[in-house]
Amino acid sequence: MSRSNVRLNPLECAQQALHWIHRDALTQDDIAALNQDVLDCFREYVNPGFLEYRKSVTTGCDYGAVEWCASGPNTLIDTQGNEYLDCLGGYGIFNVGHRNPNVIAAVERQLGRQPLHSQELLDPLRGMLAKTLAALTPGDLKYSFFSNSGTESVEAALKLAKAYQSPRGKSTFIAASGAFHGKSLGALSATGKSAFRRPFMPLLPGFYHVPFGDINTLRKQVQQCQKTGDDVAAIILEPIQGEGGVILPPEDYLPAVRALCDEVGALLILDEVQTGMGRTGRMFACEHYGVQPDILCLAKALGGGVMPIGATVATEEVFSVLFENPFLHTTTFGGNPLACAAALATVNELLTKNLPEQAATQGAFLLQGLQQLASEFPQLIIEARGLGLLQAIEFRKNKIGYAFAKALFQRHVLVAGTLNNAKSVRIEPPLTITREQCIRVLKEAKEALKELSDAMSDENNMKEYAAERK
Ligand SMILES: Cc1ncc(COP(=O)(O)O)c(C=O)c1O
Numbered sequence: 001m002s003r004s005n006v007r008l009n010p011l012e013c014a015q016q017a018l019h020w021i022h023r024d025a026l027t028q029d030d031i032a033a034l035n036q037d038v039l040d041c042f043r044e045y046v047n048p049g050f051l052e053y054r055k056s057v058t059t060g061c062d063y064g065a066v067e068w069c070a071s072g073p074n075t076l077i078d079t080q081g082n083e084y085l086d087c088l089g090g091y092g093i094f095n096v097g098h099r100n101p102n103v104i105a106a107v108e109r110q111l112g113r114q115p116l117h118s119q120e121l122l123d124p125l126r127g128m129l130a131k132t133l134a135a136l137t138p139g140d141l142k143y144s145f146f147s148n149s150g151t152e153s154v155e156a157a158l159k160l161a162k163a164y165q166s167p168r169g170k171s172t173f174i175a176a177s178g179a180f181h182g183k184s185l186g187a188l189s190a191t192g193k194s195a196f197r198r199p200f201m202p203l204l205p206g207f208y209h210v211p212f213g214d215i216n217t218l219r220k221q222v223q224q225c226q227k228t229g230d231d232v233a234a235i236i237l238e239p240i241q242g243e244g245g246v247i248l249p250p251e252d253y254l255p256a257v258r259a260l261c262d263e264v265g266a267l268l269i270l271d272e273v274q275t276g277m278g279r280t281g282r283m284f285a286c287e288h289y290g291v292q293p294d295i296l297c298l299a300k301a302l303g304g305g306v307m308p309i310g311a312t313v314a315t316e317e318v319f320s321v322l323f324e325n326p327f328l329h330t331t332t333f334g335g336n337p338l339a340c341a342a343a344l345a346t347v348n349e350l351l352t353k354n355l356p357e358q359a360a361t362q363g364a365f366l367l368q369g370l371q372q373l374a375s376e377f378p379q380l381i382i383e384a385r386g387l388g389l390l391q392a393i394e395f396r397k398n399k400i401g402y403a404f405a406k407a408l409f410q411r412h413v414l415v416a417g418t419l420n421n422a423k424s425v426r427i428e429p430p431l432t433i434t435r436e437q438c439i440r441v442l443k444e445a446k447e448a449l450k451e452l453s454d455a456m457s458d459e460n461n462m463k464e465y466a467a468e469r470k
Contacts, residue, residue, distance in 0.1 A: 016037075020034060026068070026079060031079045031080060034066060034079055035066050035079055035080075038066045039051070039066075065078045065079075065080070065082070066078055066079045067079075070098030070099045071083055072097075072098070073097025073098055073099075073100070073430055073432040074086055074097060074098070074429060074430050074432055074433050074434070074437055075098070076098060076414075082412060083412060084409075084412045084413065084414045085412060085413045085414065085429075085437055085440065085441065086098065086414050086429060086430060087408075087413055087414055087415045087427050087428065087429045087433075087441055088414045088415055088416050088426065088428055088429075089389075089428045089429050089430050090300075090305065091274070091300070091416075091428070092242070092273075092274045092279060092300045092301060092390070092428050093300045093301050093303070093305050094301070094305040094429075094430040095277050095278055095279060095301035095304075095305070095346075095350070095355065095359075095430060095431045096301070096304050096305060096346055096349040096350065096353075096355065096430070096431065096432065097305070097430045097431075097432040098305055098430065099305070099306075100304055100305065100306070100345075100346075100349055102345050102348065102349055103304035103305070103306045103342050103345040103346055103349065104306060105345070106341040106342065106344065106345035107306050107307060107338055107341050107342050107345070109341070110125070110337050110338055110340075110341035111338060113337075114337055115336070115337060115338050116333070116336050116337065116338070117336060117337055119332070123335070123336075123337055123340075125335075125337050125340035125341055125344065126146060126335040126337075126340055128340070128344065129144070129146070129311075129335070129340040129343050129344055130143065130144040130146075132343075132344060132347055133298075133311060133313050133347075134313070136283060136347060137284065137296055137313050138284060138286060138287055138292045139292030139293075139315075140292070140315045140316070140317075141292070141293070141296055141313045141314065141315055142313075142314070142315060142316050142319070143313070143314055143315075143316060143319035144311050144312065144313045144314075144335075145160070145311070145312045145314075145319075145322075145329065145334070146309060146310065146311050146331075146334040146335025146339070146340070147299075147309075147310035147311070147312070147331050147334040147335075148308050148309065148310055148331065148333055148334055148339070149182070149299055149308060149310050150181075150182055150271075150273035150274075150297065150299035150300055150310055151181070151182025151183060151184050151187045151310075152182075152184075152299075152310045152331065152334070153271075153273060153297040153298060153299050153310035153311060153312045154181045154182050154186070154187040154190065154236075154269075154271055154273070154297050154312075155182070155184055155186045155187055156297075156310075156312040156329055157234075157236070157269045157271075157295045157297050157312050157314075158173065158186050158187070158189075158190065158234075158236070158269075159186070159328075159329050160295060160312065160314055160318060160319065160321065160322070160329070161173070161233050161234040161267050161269060161295065161318075162233060163321040163322070163328065164233075164267065164318050164321045165233035165234070165267065166233075168231075168265065169231060170231040170232060170233040170265070170266070171206055171230070171231070171233050172206040172207070172208065172225050172230045172231065172232050172233060173189075173190060173206060173207050173208070173232070173233060173234055173235070173236055174207075174208045174209075174210060174218065174221055174222065174225075174232055174234075174235045174236070174266075175189075175190040175191075175192060175207060175208070175209050175210075175235075175236050175237070176192055176209060176210060176211065176212035176213075176237055176238075176241070176244075177192040177209045177210065177211055177212060178192050178193065178212055178241055178244035178245070178247065178420050178421065179191055179192040179209075179212065179236075179237070179238060179241060179244060179271075179420075180192075180193070180238070180241070180242065180243030180244060180419055180420050181236065181238075181271050181273075181297075182273075183196060185200065185203060185204060186204055188200060188203055189203040189204035189207045190207060190236050191420075192209045192244075192420070193419070193420040196419075196420075206230065208221055208225070212237070212241055212244065212247060212249060213247070213249040213250055213253050215252075215253055215256040215257065215260070218235070218257065218260065219260055222235075222260060222264055222266070226264065231264075231265075231266075232264060232266040233266065233267065234261075234266055234267040234268065234269050234294075234295070235257060235260075235261055235266055235267075235268055235269070236269040236270075236271060237254075237257065237268075237269070237270060237271065238270070238271045238272070238273075238274065238275060239254060239270055239272065239275055239284075239285035239286045239288070239289065239291075240275050240280060240285050240387060240390060241420075242274035242275065242390065242418065242426075243274075243418045243419035243420045243421070244418065244420045244421055245392055245394060245418045245420065245421030245423070245424030246385060246386050246390055246391060246392035246418065246424060246426060247385075248385065248386075248387060251289070253289075254286065254289040254291040255289060255290060255291055257291075258291045258292070261294075267294040267295060267318060268291075268293045268294050268295075269293060269294065269295040269296075269297065270284075270286050270291075270293035270295070270296050270297070271297040272284050272285060272286065272296055272297060272298055273297050273298060273299045273300050273310070274300060274390070275390060276296075276298045276300075276301070276302070277298070277300070277301035277302055277346065277350060278301070278350050278355045278356035278359050278388075278431055279301065279359060279388055279389060279390050279428075279431070280359065280363075280387040280388035280389075280390050281356055281357070281359045281360030281363055281387060281388030281389075282356055282360075282388075283350065283356050284296070285387070288387065294314060294315055294317075294318050295312060295313070295314045295315075295318060296312070296313045296314075297310070297311075297312055298310065298311040298312075298313065299311070301346065302343050302346060303339060303342045303343060303346065304342045304343065304345055304346035304349065305430075306342045307338050307339040307341075307342035307343075308339065309334075309335070309339035309340070309342065309343050310334070311343075350431075353432075355431040355432070356388070356431070358431055358432070359388040359389040359431040360388050362389060362431075362433055362434075362435065362438055363386065363387065363388040363389045363390075363391065365435065365438055366389070366391065366427065366438045366441065366442070367384065367385075367386055367391055369438070369441075369442040369445075370384035370391065370393055370427065370442070370445070371383075371384045373393075373442070373445055373446055373449060374393065376446075376449075377449045377453055379396070379453065379456065380395060380396060380400050380404075380449060380452055380453060380456070381393055381394065381395055381396070381449075382394040382395065382396055382423075386427070389427075389428060389429055389431055389433070390426075390428055391426070391427040391428070392418060392424040392425060392426050392427065393424065393425050393427070394421075394423050394424045395423050395424070395425065396423070397423065398417075398422040398423050400423075400452065401417055401422060401423050401424065401425045402417065402422070403452055403455075404425055404445075404448055404449065404452060405417060405425050407448035407451055407452060408444060408445065408448050411444040411447065411448060413440075413441055413444045413445075415427055427441070429441075
């Protein structure tokens with residue numbers, strides 16, 4: 001029965017939830033009640049559609065793995081006490097590990113002092129984080145606008161580019177097919193996947209998409225825009241496409257894009273929401289290619305896996321369009337003291353623990369192992385690829401990738417597909433993952449692949465998989 005008409009008591013609902021927040025240990029009865037309650041809440045009040053997509057929920061939604069706490073930097077526990085090795089990293093937010101004690105300590109100190117700011121006096125941490133990012137980011141990037149998510153950081157970048165370029169008569173944007181920049185109307189206009197875009201058409205005018213990694217097509221599109229007077233305000237790219245399936249461009253692509261931007265007076269916006277903060281083995285992925293953007297988008301891991309925060313960092317030349325009227329683009333919560341405390345402690349962790357370097361070392365080991373598996377199971381896998389600890393295995397069919405993620409989940413290793421490319425399963429653990437844990441991932445992955453391979457050669461399944469591979 002749908003409960004949409006049942007009268008709920010809001011006080012009871014809130015108090016019931018607070019009761020769980022204040023609990024430490026759970027009895028068997030608690031676990032059953034909590035799991036049922038959470039499933040009901042998702043089905044009736046969040047979105048029943050989610051339950052269909054979670055590999056942690058069995059067919060028919062009769063059991064769901066409900067997460068309870070982080071048990072270590074790279075592991076989490078569900079209400080039943082099952083521990084999962086996190087190779088998903090919350091889609092790239094746990095670079096410094098789960099519940100990083102130094103990030104928590106900074107946030108707790110600030111929580112005790114002043115969680116949110118007055119909006120009128122100058123909030124110290126916002127200033128200090130902006131200065132820290134100016135020092136951390138490449139090239140002349142200097143001024144920061146803070147928000148609460150990756151989408152908002154992209155939205156701010158697009159608006160900044162428009163404000164800078166409209167007096168110069170340039171208003172169009174070029175993005176890449178397969179790109180993911182978020183799902184607000186502005187960010188979605190840059191995102192390159194039809195399934196996410198189609199229901200919301202028409203999106204912002206003046207956005208063109210070209211294949212990622214192909215400089216000739218990009219150049220032609222820029223020239224085409226010039227011919228029709230739709231001069232390009234900015235080119236927006238992820239240095240490595242994350243949700244597109246972890247797609248690395250040719251080595252000379254980004255430098256050529258930078259040169260093209262300079263040639264025609266377009267801005268280069270790099271979206272490092274997922275690739276930034278050490279993920280690919282350098283602090284920012286653009287550093288692998290020696291390229292400096294005019295505007296850099298950050299979020300996800302910037303908050304240390306503790307607080308949400310987004311940052312749009314720009315050169316003084318570009319950002320100065322907001323000097324005269326800083327209220328042109330604002331947000332109440334962006335850059336709040338708790339988020340800034342988390343981000344400052346995160347930068348400190350990344351630098352003092354050399355986490356980008358660790359990502360490079362463990363990433364190279366893991367990737368070598370995954371590529372070995374790809375050569376052992378060519379009937380299942382097209383390739384394994386990545387940089388640092390942003391990696392993906394591309395399967396021959398969506399369904400095989402999904403079955404692999406599910407088989408790993410059953411072995412208590414958490415991975416997931418990428419949003420724009422369902423055939424590719426991402427491996428994106430915290431940068432704190434140990435060598436032993438990498439070895440375990442490879443061992444469990446091999447067993448999962450063997451199981452899938454055996455299932456495929458089973459006569460009943462054979463037809464289904466063969467049909468799918470067309
Ligand atoms: C490159 C990139 N940009 C933007 C976003 C959107 O970030 P958020 O989900 O925090 O709004 C994502 C999210 O996956 C992303 O990977």
